[in-house]
Each structure stands twice: as structure tokens, then as C-alpha cells.
Amino acid sequence: MANLHPAGVFDTTYDEDMSIDRTARDKLWKNLAFAALLLLPLLSVSGPLGLKLVSDQYISLIGRIAIFVIAVQGLNLLVGYTGQISLGHAAFMAIGAYGSAILARDLGFSFWTALPACALLTGLAGLVFGLPSLRVKGFYLAMATLAAQFIIPWLLRYPLEDWTGGTRPLSVPAPMIGPFAPYAEATLSDGEPWTIAAGDPYFVDVISVNLQAGAGVEPSIALRNPAGDLVLAGDINMTVMENPGGQITGFSYIAAKAGEYRVEISAADSAGAWTAAATVSKALSFSTDIAMYYIIVPLSALLMFLARNIIRTRTGRAFVSVRDNDLAAELLGINVFTYKLRAFFLSAVYAGVAGCLLAFERNSLSLDMFQLDVSIEMLAMLIIGGAGYPLGAMFGVTFIRLLQEAVIPFARHSLADLLPQVFPFIDAVNITSAINPILFGGALIVFLVLEPRGLAHRWEVFKVAWKLRPYAY
Amino acid sequence: MTEFINRYRRQLTWAAYAGAALALALFLADQLAGLRAARIVQTLISGLLVGGVYGLVALGIVVINKASGVFNFAHGWMMVVGGMIFWSFFTVSEISLVGAGLLSAATMFMALTTVSYRSLREGRNLAVFAAGVVIWTALMTIGGIEWKWLHAAAGTFAGAILTGLAVERFTIRPLIGQPLFTAVLMTLAVAEVLHGVTQIAWGTVELNLPVFADPATGSRFKPIRLDQFREQLGGIAIIRVELVIAFALALIAFAGFIVFFRYTSVGLAMRATSEDQQLAQSVGLRVRVILAITWAAAAFLASIAGVLQGGAVGLSLNISFVALRVFPAVLLGGLESIGGALVGGIIIGVVEQFGTLINSSEQVGTNLAPYVVLMLVLVIRPDGLFGEKRIERI
Numbered sequence: 068m069a070n071l072h073p074a075g076v077f078d079t080t081y082d083e084d085m086s087i088d089r090t091a092r093d094k095l096w097k098n099l100a101f102a103a104l105l106l107l108p109l110l111s112v113s114g115p116l117g118l119k120l121v122s123d124q125y126i127s128l129i130g131r132i133a134i135f136v137i138a139v140q141g142l143n144l145l146v147g148y149t150g151q152i153s154l155g156h157a158a159f160m161a162i163g164a165y166g167s168a169i170l171a172r173d174l175g176f177s178f179w180t181a182l183p184a185c186a187l188l189t190g191l192a193g194l195v196f197g198l199p200s201l202r203v204k205g206f207y208l209a210m211a212t213l214a215a216q217f218i219i220p221w222l223l224r225y226p227l228e229d230w231t232g233g234t235r236p237l238s239v240p241a242p243m244i245g246p247f248a249p250y251a252e253a254t255l256s257d258g259e260p261w262t263i264a265a266g267d268p269y270f271v272d273v274i275s276v277n278l279q280a281g282a283g284v285e286p287s288i289a290l291r292n293p294a295g296d297l298v299l300a301g302d303i304n305m306t307v308m309e310n311p312g313g314q315i316t317g318f319s320y321i322a323a324k325a326g327e328y329r330v331e332i333s334a335a336d337s338a339g340a341w342t343a344a345a346t347v348s349k350a351l352s353f354s355t356d357i358a359m360y361y362i363i364v365p366l367s368a369l370l371m372f373l374a375r376n377i378i379r380t381r382t383g384r385a386f387v388s389v390r391d392n393d394l395a396a397e398l399l400g401i402n403v404f405t406y407k408l409r410a411f412f413l414s415a416v417y418a419g420v421a422g423c424l425l426a427f428e429r430n431s432l433s434l435d436m437f438q439l440d441v442s443i444e445m446l447a448m449l450i451i452g453g454a455g456y457p458l459g460a461m462f463g464v465t466f467i468r469l470l471q472e473a474v475i476p477f478a479r480h481s482l483a484d485l486l487p488q489v490f491p492f493i494d495a496v497n498i499t500s501a502i503n504p505i506l507f508g509g510a511l512i513v514f515l516v517l518e519p520r521g522l523a524h525r526w527e528v529f530k531v532a533w534k535l536r537p538y539a540y
Numbered sequence: 541m542t543e544f545i546n547r548y549r550r551q552l553t554w555a556a557y558a559g560a561a562l563a564l565a566l567f568l569a570d571q572l573a574g575l576r577a578a579r580i581v582q583t584l585i586s587g588l589l590v591g592g593v594y595g596l597v598a599l600g601i602v603v604i605n606k607a608s609g610v611f612n613f614a615h616g617w618m619m620v621v622g623g624m625i626f627w628s629f630f631t632v633s634e635i636s637l638v639g640a641g642l643l644s645a646a647t648m649f650m651a652l653t654t655v656s657y658r659s660l661r662e663g664r665n666l667a668v669f670a671a672g673v674v675i676w677t678a679l680m681t682i683g684g685i686e687w688k689w690l691h692a693a694a695g696t697f698a699g700a701i702l703t704g705l706a707v708e709r710f711t712i713r714p715l716i717g718q719p720l721f722t723a724v725l726m727t728l729a730v731a732e733v734l735h736g737v738t739q740i741a742w743g744t745v746e747l748n749l750p751v752f753a754d755p756a757t758g759s760r761f762k763p764i765r766l767d768q769f770r771e772q773l774g775g776i777a778i779i780r781v782e783l784v785i786a787f788a789l790a791l792i793a794f795a796g797f798i799v800f801f802r803y804t805s806v807g808l809a810m811r812a813t814s815e816d817q818q819l820a821q822s823v824g825l826r827v828r829v830i831l832a833i834t835w836a837a838a839a840f841l842a843s844i845a846g847v848l849q850g851g852a853v854g855l856s857l858n859i860s861f862v863a864l865r866v867f868p869a870v871l872l873g874g875l876e877s878i879g880g881a882l883v884g885g886i887i888i889g890v891v892e893q894f895g896t897l898i899n900s901s902e903q904v905g906t907n908l909a910p911y912v913v914l915m916l917v918l919v920i921r922p923d924g925l926f927g928e929k930r931i932e933r934i
Binding site for chain 1: 611628710711714715718720721722724725726728729730731732733735736737739740741742743744864867868871902903907908911912914915918919922
């Protein structure tokens, strides 16, 4: 979609027409905005500088917005630029989220390797559900992706229950860099607990114990946290190693809370038949919202930039021509089918990255997070922001999320007071969860009727008007 | 090799389909081999009966699609609205005069201003408005609890027409001339709004809608037991009477709509509009009015389906998921085919029941099988069994 220019401003070269930043001032403003976004957590209440200027709530809100910006930008590539309707985007996010969680939990991947792996996996799933686009388009394709929205969660829920936990929530470890070389070591002996002062929310200490026991000897290992409580094997920070016989042979624990940790080993009947070595090493952990912010926001900005650049390539131009008229595009020599599949692949990759980030940001996953409603909500965000505009995803997600943050708490109380008085049959309990669908359904209706091109278009118009002020044209 | 494939493409395609069908048949035979004949017969019959209601839901979607070219994703929520309004009039002992009056006034207002809001300036229309409000309010509130069938029917009719007209007026009409994608999104948005509104008004609790109560005892019917075929079937097949009645009523509604389409002048005008809106307008049909009638009729169909489904399995917000299972039925039957809606509905009903029979714990029937059918239809025959072939021009 061509950029709007103020009257009298023309692109005279191809480079100018294709440029991302038209003037040096545009570029400066953009970089300043990004820098300000990166500085924001440092000013927050729990930030390291202790400035307490920004509430923590906003940091996590921006993090969640940035995650959905990635997902909706993927949808933008498919819906806004290639013109293929997708009602299954939340299911692709589910693949990314559950894929990365399972890779990190059960298959020993770190966050950094799980992210590209699950992005690729989701991309492949996108290819599979993009296959019907060979034969059908428009509304029929919406139906095919609707099928994806039901089939994928079903697969995750039942056949893969052993890995995904079915309907139960699945806990996800926090991303980490490290652990680096150990800075303290000890050899443990029976009945003498090893006490170590450790723990920090950002530079966590990884306490690991490795036990080697002779045949038939079954010592038990336990770890007590600073509060003196036993850390259970199911703790999210605890990884337990077992031998083939099912006995515990060691563990590693990520200590994020500062204090004294105690490792105890007891084997009452067979002392001396085992050796245990414990080490402590530092690692950089991303368990807090602020730390995750520095993964999510740069990645989100990078992917936005990437999407914008994809649109400027041959592939992107082919996408747009498929959207505008696929028969005409085919006559121009564009292989419509492969370009549709590319769009599905890219869109699913974006969804996969967003799902992976969502999993590691929330530390807990459930299938309720990826229902049909979420797919519709993402489509609504895209339309409200402006489909086919590079900034559409950002505007849409921010608008809907801010609307939810601003209106829901206010509306909940006033409606809960007002409605049951006017209509005695209404139960105030039901109002809370019903406001959300009404809010974004209503917003979508208003935008479809009054501003179908979305906020991004309005923003372009506003920019032009600002440059030309005080003249109208 | 490629030459061979290109030459025998058609035969190879059919061979692939035949192979897949054979594999499916073998799989089904393997799954069903251990079961008694009675259970299979029972599954077939209840699939057929459930499919009748699905067909009715599909009919509503087809009617709208035929007339206005919009695929209505909000149909499931229209079902919920209709069923809930019926429940309110049916089970609440004292119907508020103000509520009934407001409902009928809103309906009459929407009906009279279909063409233009200015029509209310005419005295004759105002008289019609007043008379309509009085008559409908009277129908909704007259008599005591023993008149509840009348109250519920009048209330549901008014509510359905109000819903249909409001959806058409405020969301679909402004989009005339916009791309199809916009209309799809609009119906999705309407679905979300109706979701919120029904949840606020009636809550998420499952409501008991005793439509199919035995008049003699006032409780639920005893299921029919096919005792006489015990020998042949190796067991007793049990059929729920609620499903039989719902099926019969669905068929009656279906027949009524076919008659309406074929033999009334409004139905004729609707068919003409669906062929070509501009042509219909140029021969003097009022396209606006016809589209409004179409939406009202579809909302009424949705309400009937909602009441039948709610009476058979219990009324809650989950009824809207029925419409999601009906989408495969619509595509299977063909988007433009009224008969196809019934056939598609019954096929999906049977598939669903067999899915539940094979694996009841994993929701294969309700959450997987219809969508697999949907994918197959889209890949093999996107126009459905009885749909029109679409030919595109640039």
C-alpha cells in the first residue's frame, strides 16, 4: 500500500519510493522511540536503578503487547498482504508455545535453540494447513483454517497428552544464559548439610549435585530453600536426574531468591558407599518481567522490521499482487500457489515465535489460551490497526490492549452496579467475563463501518496533515 | 513419469480416492467389528435425528448466503439468543408487561423503518406501529402460566425478528459494496457481541428447557426401546424421544421454508434477489426489504433450531458450538443448495455419532470428525455435493 505523501512531495527515484525511512528526521524519531522503549524498564519500580517512575504493571503489559504484535504481524503478512483469511492463527501459536515448552522441558533444549526450532515447526504446520489454498480461496480458505483451529488443539489435547498434559496447565522454565564455570565446589558427606549463600533474580545461582552410588545403595538428596522448606521435585526451577532404576542421582536447582540454601544427603545404613559432588555457578536468568522485556521487545522490533523488508522484496510484491487479483498475478507469471504457501509459512513462523515467547513469559501454558476467540481477537486487532500497513499490527494490538486495560476495570464496577438495578434478572457475576467480547466485537464493528482501513491509515493521514499545517492540502 | 501422470491424471485421482475410501472402510470395519449390531443401529438413528437439527441450522446459513452472499458466522449465537428468549418466556411465571412492551415496540420499530426512518412520519404507519405493539404485547402476556406456549412463541418470534433486523441494519447494510472478507469479519464481530450480551443476560449456567416434557407426567419422556428387534440386533437399541420430536419439528420447519421459497411471492423475490441483486432492483423488487426479510427469517430459523437443540440436550452458551459443527455440513451440501443443507446436516450428524461411538472419551465426534470432513470436502470437492460450480472472471 503506497505511503501517503503530502501534496507537493513526490518520489523521484525508485530508491526513494522503496525507502523505509524517507528522511533523516523520520529515522531519528524512530530510533529515539525504540531507545525510549528500551529504557522504560530501567525506570520501573522493581528496576535496578530504583527510580520507581513506571509501574511494573506497564512493563508486563508492554511485553504482552509486543508478543501479540509479533503474532498479528504474521497475520498481517497473510491476511493484509496476501489476502488469505486465516481463522486458525491461535492454533499456530499453540504449536509454537507447546512445541517450545516441550523442547525445553523434556528434550533438553535451551530457550535459544527452542525458539528457532519451534518457529520452523510451526512454519511446517502452516504449510500443511496452507495446502487447501491450492484449490480454494476467500471464504472457503477461512473454513480450512477454521478446521486447523479445531484439529490442532485436539491433537495437542488428546494424542499428545503425555507431553502437553492435556487440559492441565504446563509449567515452562525461564530462559537462561549459562550456567558459566562453577565458582564454588564441595564434596558432600553424610549427615553434614552443605550451606551456601546464593540467589539473585537476574544473576541466578545454579546449584547442582551429582551423586554416584554403588549398587544397592539408595541415599536421598534434599535441598532446603532460604525459608527452610524442602524443595519438591516438581518445583519449576528444579531439574531432577534419575538413573534407569528410577533413583535420584542428582539435581540442578536455579536459586533466584537470595538467602542460604542447604543441601542434605542421608543414607543411614550404607555410609561410605557413595560420593557426591556439588557445584554452584552463576547464570543469567530471564525469569522476571523486566528481563523478559529485553528479549521480547527487541525481537518484536526485529520481526516488524523483517516483515517490512519482506514486503519490499520480490516475494512481498508477489504477495500483494496475489491479494489484488490472483488470476491476474498468475497471468503475470507468478506461481500463485507457492507464494500462498510462502505466506502461510511466514505467517506461521511469526505465530510460532509469538507462541514460544508467550510460553516463556507466562511460565505456564494451558489450551484455553489458544481458543477460537483468540484467533478472532487477533483478526480484530489487525483490522482495527489496519491490514496491509506495516504498522497496522502495532496500532491494533496496542489499541485493543489499552482499551481493555482502561475500560474493563471501570466498566465492570459501574455495570455491575447499574445493570442489576435496571434489569433485575441480570447477575452481576456474569458481567466481568462478558465485557471483553462485547468490547472488541463492538470495536471491530465500529471500525469496519467507519474506518475499514484502520488506525494505521488514520495515522498516515494525520502525519500528512501535520506536515502541511496550517493548510488543509 | 510426469507424462504418465498428466495423461492419466483423472484415473489416478479416482484411484487415490478409492484407495483412501477403502482404507477408511477397513479402519471403520476394524473399529466397529467388536460392537453389537444394536449399538450401530442406535448410532445411525441418533445420528440421523441429530442431523435433522443440524440441517435446520444449515438451512439458516444457506438462506442468508443465497440472498446476500454473506456467510453468517454469528448463526450459532443467534441460536443461543432465540433459545434463551424462549426459555425466558417459557419458564418465568410472571411476564413483565414493560419488558414485553419494549420488546414488541423495538421489533415493530425495526420492522417499520426497514426502508427509511422517515416512514414513521406517516400517520398510517404510526397506527400500524401502535396496533402491532398492543397485539404482540397482549400475545406475550395474556393469560396465566398455562398459556406459556403462546407467550414463548410470540416472544421468540419478536426477539428473532428484532435480532435479524438489527444485525442486518447496523452491521451488514453499511458494508454493501465492500469485499467479502469484510462481511466475514463483521459476522464474527456480531458473534462476539451476541456472545457477550447473552452471557450478561442469561449467564453461563446450563438452563433446563422442558419443551419436550411428557404432557401426562410433566417429566421427560421415556426413551423408546426397540425390543422387537432384539434377536436380529443382539441387543436393545435405545432412541431418545426428544431427538425424534426435534427431528420431526425440524423437518416440518424445513418443509415450511421450502414451500415459502417456492410458492410465495416474497420467496420468489428472495430467489430473484439471490440470483442478481442489481437485476432484481431494476425490475422493481425492493432489495433492502428483501434482505431484511431474509435476515429476519434466518434468525427465526436459528431460534427454532436453538429451542429444539436446547430442549434436546440442555440450553447453554455451548449451543453456539453446534453452528461451528454445521459449517462442514453447509460446505458438504453446497453453499447454495437448500436440499443439500439437510443432506449435509444428516451426514455430519451420523459422522459425529459414529466418532463418539468409536472413541467417546476424546471428543472425536464433536471436536475432530466434522472438521476432518470439512478439510476433505475442501480438498476434494470445494463446491460441495449440490453446490453451484463457481466460474471466475477477471
